[in-house]
Amino acid sequence: MSFLTLSISLLFVIIPLVLSKTLNLGLEKDTIIASVRSIIQLLVVGYVLQFVFNSENIIYIILMVLLMIAAATQNAHRKGAAIKGIIWKLIVTFTFVEVLTQTILLGLNITPATAQYIIPISGMVVGNSMVLSILFLNRFTSEIETHQDETELILSLGGTPKQAIHTQLIASIQASTIPTIESQKTIGLVQLPGMMSGQIIAGADPVQAVLFQLLVLFLLLTTAVVTSIMLGYLSYPTLFNQRMQLAGSAVERDE
Amino acid sequence: MTVAGDAIRFEHVDYSTNGLHILKNVTGAISEGKITTLVGPSGAGKTTLFKLCNGLQSPDSGEIFIKDKPIGSYEPVELRRNVGMALQKATMISGSVRKNLELPLTLQGKELAEDSARELLKMVGLDKTDLQKKTKDLSGGQQQKLSIARTLVNQPDILLLDEITSSLDSVSRQDIEELIVNMNEQYGTTIVWITHNLQQALSIGDDTWVMMDGEVVETGESSFLRNPQNDRVKQFVRGEIE
Ligand SMILES: Nc1ncnc2c1ncn2[C@@H]1O[C@H](COP(=O)(O)OP(=O)(O)O)[C@@H](O)[C@H]1O
Numbered sequence A: 001m002s003f004l005t006l007s008i009s010l011l012f013v014i015i016p017l018v019l020s021k022t023l024n025l026g027l028e029k030d031t032i033i034a035s036v037r038s039i040i041q042l043l044v045v046g047y048v049l050q051f052v053f054n055s056e057n058i059i060y061i062i063l064m065v066l067l068m069i070a071a072a073t074q075n076a077h078r079k080g081a082a083i084k085g086i087i088w089k090l091i092v093t094f095t096f097v098e099v100l101t102q103t104i105l106l107g108l109n110i111t112p113a114t115a116q117y118i119i120p121i122s123g124m125v126v127g128n129s130m131v132l133s134i135l136f137l138n139r140f141t142s143e144i145e146t147h148q149d150e151t152e153l154i155l156s157l158g159g160t161p162k163q164a165i166h167t168q169l170i171a172s173i174q175a176s177t178i179p180t181i182e183s184q185k186t187i188g189l190v191q192l193p194g195m196m197s198g199q200i201i202a203g204a205d206p207v208q209a210v211l212f213q214l215l216v217l218f219l220l221l222t223t224a225v226v227t228s229i230m231l232g233y234l235s236y237p238t239l240f241n242q243r244m245q246l247a248g249s250a251v252e253r254d255e
Numbered sequence B: 001m002t003v004a005g006d007a008i009r010f011e012h013v014d015y016s017t018n019g020l021h022i023l024k025n026v027t028g029a030i031s032e033g034k035i036t037t038l039v040g041p042s043g044a045g046k047t048t049l050f051k052l053c054n055g056l057q058s059p060d061s062g063e064i065f066i067k068d069k070p071i072g073s074y075e076p077v078e079l080r081r082n083v084g085m086a087l088q089k090a091t092m093i094s095g096s097v098r099k100n101l102e103l104p105l106t107l108q109g110k111e112l113a114e115d116s117a118r119e120l121l122k123m124v125g126l127d128k129t130d131l132q133k134k135t136k137d138l139s140g141g142q143q144q145k146l147s148i149a150r151t152l153v154n155q156p157d158i159l160l161l162d163e164i165t166s167s168l169d170s171v172s173r174q175d176i177e178e179l180i181v182n183m184n185e186q187y188g189t190t191i192v193w194i195t196h197n198l199q200q201a202l203s204i205g206d207d208t209w210v211m212m213d214g215e216v217v218e219t220g221e222s223s224f225l226r227n228p229q230n231d232r233v234k235q236f237v238r239g240e241i242e
């Protein structure tokens, strides 16, 4: 595809603009901003990737991955504002998931150790880990609030913080990972996964594309489950103080 | 004969949360082996005082002594098993009667024998209740009874009871009063009992504390409720302050 065909494809931006104008939907400004931003951001990514691929230097690959982890942390940390030191917990989680998956992929020779493989796969892993973190933190914060009485009951009977928060922790881990597992049950029936579609369009053999897609799906299962569990076990202790009391204003509420 | 000491002693205890000054300079002692009733308008800080004794919260300043040792010198888990608490809002964990009843033991990795479970239910007047029944299908009164039985599983030396008869009919209320008085007599369990019912305070308590606005305003043998010194307490016992 050339820049000429890309400019023709701007028609797909003009259609919503015209519709918005005629029907007074007020979407023009945001549509233009979104289009311009996506053009600039993706082109920058494209050129950066081209540079990294050509240089074949491990330092650049690591830098790219660190950048991904930083961006993911930036996006997810607001959801966990109630949890002390959430930024570090997210960084540790993303880094662990990334190292774990790449170790298996590269260690067992499942994918070649080239930027062309490492970077896109890392992007999917870290991106997914970020989504899972947000799902988990949303659920966990609301579970803590709605079940504060049960938590206090267990503490009051001589339970440890871990026992007092166990039900909510497990519920949050389940709730955040179920969408990933469920979505794999219907995959391919309704919609082809975006990455596989892209590969097929770019000329890859469909079966090859499917095999690769399966690898990614399995990878994302590990990503989802490990992210939620790790973040959960890193987070819950900060909700309690040394005296095994529920600490912090984030979990306090009026009776 | 040994002279009984203090089960709980408060020295200038202050506690605030969310910018609210809830307990103000609470000072006084709860005698060991006695039944002390705690009365006062709602919002006075009675429940909060219990949570401090059970170690769910710590005072901002001042000191609480449990059996003459600073509360902070106890391991939290040990403290909470010894200072048992049953709250008015009888919180249940989801699941069966049995699961709730044996919760204090489950937390220690133990189980409650079927016989002991039935025995405990009988003590609180739930002998006809199925152990497998889901607690969400129990009435408020039944949950309150179950919550009392659950607190007893830890066999605490000090028992903090927060309006535990508020949703019971008068027959059940008398049964529970009898049970608690018996425990006090048989095992020497120290009882602190928050109640709205001044008649109850007079009839079951050795001593009574009156709390208002976070302060302990009058204490003594329960009979002082018939003729209090403090003007606000006078208003309170006449039912003019709720
Ligand atoms: N976690 C909390 N956050 C804010 N206010 C609270 C909290 N717990 C208790 N309070 C307030 O503290 C005061 C005393 O409450 P409480 O101890 O429950 O009184 P009582 O049991 O005598 O009715 C009340 O005004 C109540 O609203």
Ligand SMILES: [Mg+2]
Pocket (backbone or CB within 6 Å): B046, B047, B048, B088, B162
């Ligand atoms: Mg109360």
